[in-house]
Amino acid sequence: MLKSLLIANRGEIACRIIRTARAMKIRTVAVYSDADSNALHVRQADEAVHIGPSPARESYLVGDRIIAAAKETGAEAIHPGYGFLSENADFAQAVIDAGLIWVGPRPDSIRAMGLKDAAKQRMIAAGVPVTPGYLGEDQSPERLSREAEATGYPVLIKAVAGGGGKGMRRVDRAEDFADALASCQREAASSFGDDRVLIEKYILSPRHIEVQVFGDAHGNVVHLFERDCSLQRRHQKVIEEAPAPGMDEATREAICAAAVRAAKAVDYVGAGTIEFIADASDGLRADRIWFMEMNTRLQVEHPVTEEITGVDLVEWQLRVASGEPLPKAQDELAINGWAIEARLYAEDPAKGFLPSPGRIDHLALDHRIRVETGVEEADAVSPFYDPMIAKLVAHADTRDVARTKLMHALDQSYVAPLRTNAGFLFECLDCSEFALGQVDTGLIERAGEALLPAAELSQAVLDAAARRYRRDWLDWAGLDLNEQHRRAGLFGFRLNAAAKDTIDLHGRGGKGVGSTMGFDKPFGIASTMTSEGEILVTDRGVTYTFDQRPTTGGAAGAIGDGAILAPMPGRITAVEVAAGERVATGQKLVTLEAMKMEHGLTAPFDGIVAELDVEPGAQVSEGRMLVRVEKAE
Ligand code: ADP
16 A cells, blocks of 8 residues: 555645545645645645645646655655646656656546547447547538538537537537637637537537446456536536436446446546436436546546445545555445535626635534535635635435535535625525426526525524624614614625515525425524624525624723724724823714714723824724723823
8 A cells, every 4th residue: 555645736635635545544745836835735734845836837737846746755656636637648657657656547548538539439439329420530611510410400519629618619500600610619729729629419408427437457447326417507517416316227227337338448547437418308318328528537526426335436546556456346336325515616606606716714614514625714715726615515315305404504604705606506406406306407507597696685584693693783673774784784785675574584485496495494594703793694505794893982892991993994084083182981083984884983981092093084904093092090
C-alpha cells in the first residue's frame, strides 16, 4: 500500500481524498496557490507546497510544478481529483515518467476516450450502443449538412474535442444548420483548438444516466450501478441521485453490462464513468439508451454511489493504484437504499446564477446528512475557482425520504452573506416532476422562474422569527409596517406584506411548477443570532439576514465606556454636539444615514463629549468609533 500521496487539486475533492488517505494511514501532501494559502485542504494535509499564483493556469494546471512538489516532499503517488489535470493524458504520462504512481487510468485509456468521435468508434466496435449520427472525417459543410438530414432533425452538433457542455449546438431545422455549424466550429476552435465536429440525433426527453465502473491492473472490471444526473442547468449537473428513478432490473443489467464492455475495451484501470443518454419519452428502455462519453476520473457526484453501495471509491482508487485487485467482485455489490446529492454553490439565482464569491461570515451546514466541503466558517469562496461551497448528500431507504432529508438539510443550513443556490436547490427538490422522478435534462429550462427562490421572506416566517427572538425584538407585532421594514433592515429585502394572511406557517404551501410533494411537514424555522447581533433566518433554503443591532448609543456594549460605534456602514448626516460639550442621557449626538434610513445615535448616560471623531458628510465603516462620552464627575 502507498505510504504517501500528493493531491493535485483543491477544495472539497482535495479534502475528500485527504480524509480517506488519512484513514488508510497514508501521509498527505497538499498543493496550493496564493489564493489558497490558508485553505481547508492545506490545513488538513500533513504537508503543503505552494505551487504558484492564484489563477489555475499558473498553479493547479502547471504539471511540472506539481511533479516537483511530489519529488520535494517524497510523495509516492499523485491523485488528480476531478477537473484540472485529471483527464490530461500527457500529465498522467509525465507523472509516470517521473517515477511516481498515477492514481488514475493508463494514459492510453484517457487518450482513447478523450475525443468524442474516436471514443464512439471504439464503443461501436465493442458492441456498445451509441447515439445515431455521423462521426466521419469529411468535415465539409455540405457533407455535414447531408448527414444531419440523414440523421433526422433535431440534431446536435458537437465538437469532437468538446467538454464541460461547451461546443454543442442544437439544430431543429435544415435552414439553420449552416449558421449553427459555423458558430459551433468557431467555439470549438477557440476553446479546444480543434474545430472538428460530429453530428448526433438530438434526443427528446433526454435523461442523463451514467454508470460507475472500476477496473484493476489484473484485468477485472466491475460496475457500481447507475446514477441519474438529469437535473441540469445549461448542461451542468445540479442534483444527482442513485439509483435512477424508474430503472427496472433488465434495463439496469443491460446498461451496466454495456458500461463494463466499454471499460474493458480500453483496458480501464481505476474509477471511471460511462455516460449514457436515454430517450425517456416512454420510460427507461434498454434499446433507447446510448453511450455518450466516458469520464476517466472520479466524478463530482461519486458520493451517491458510495452511499448506495457502501464502497469508498477513493479507497478503491488508492488500493488499485497500489497494485491490489478490486476489493469486491460484481456479485458482492448491491444497491442499498437511495442517495441524492445537491451541489451548493456561491451564486445568485436572482442574477442569472452569477458567482457570488467572498468571505463566508456565517456557515452552518446540516451535518446530520453527509457534507463534502472545502470551506469552513470564515473561509472565503475564491473568485479564481469553481464557487462550490459544499455537496450535500442524503441517503435513506427510499427516494422520497432521501429527498425530504435533503430539503430539510437545506432548510436548516445558513450561509451568509454570500448568495447561494440553496433556495433554488430546495425548489428543484420540491417540484412535482422531481418528486415523481420525472426529470429530463430540459426540466429546469422549461420551469424557468418557477424554480427561482422567492425574493421575499413570507410575513408568517418573519413573524415566527420575531416571536422566537421576542426578548431581543420586543413586540414585533405591535410595530407599524414602517418600523417592521426598518428593523428587517435586510440587504435588498422587502417584507412580503401581501402574503401575511395567506401563508400558513405549518402548511408551508409550495409554489412553482406543481405542488409540494411530501415536504409538508412543519420543520420549524431555522434561525440563529450571530455574535454581532444579526438574525439569520432560513426559509425554503434561502438565508435572510436581519440587522437588528441597536441603532442608538444605548447599546449594552456602549454603556461601559461610552464609545459610540457606527452600528452599520453609512454616512454621517449631522453632528449635533461639539467636543467638550456636556450631554444628557438620550441626547442626540450624531445622525447616521444607512440603508436609506436615518439612525440617531444618542448619549448612553449623562457626561461630557470626550472625543468627537466625525464630521458631517463622512462615510463611516461598521464598528468605527464616532463619539466617546465620559461620565461627568
Ligand atoms: P460535455 O462533454 O461537453 O459534457 P456531453 O456529450 O457529455 O458534453 O453532453 C452534455 C449534456 O448535453 C448531456 O448531459 C445532455 O444533457 C446533453 N446532450 C448530449 N448529447 C445529447 C443528445 N444527443 N441529445 C440531447 N441532449 C444531449
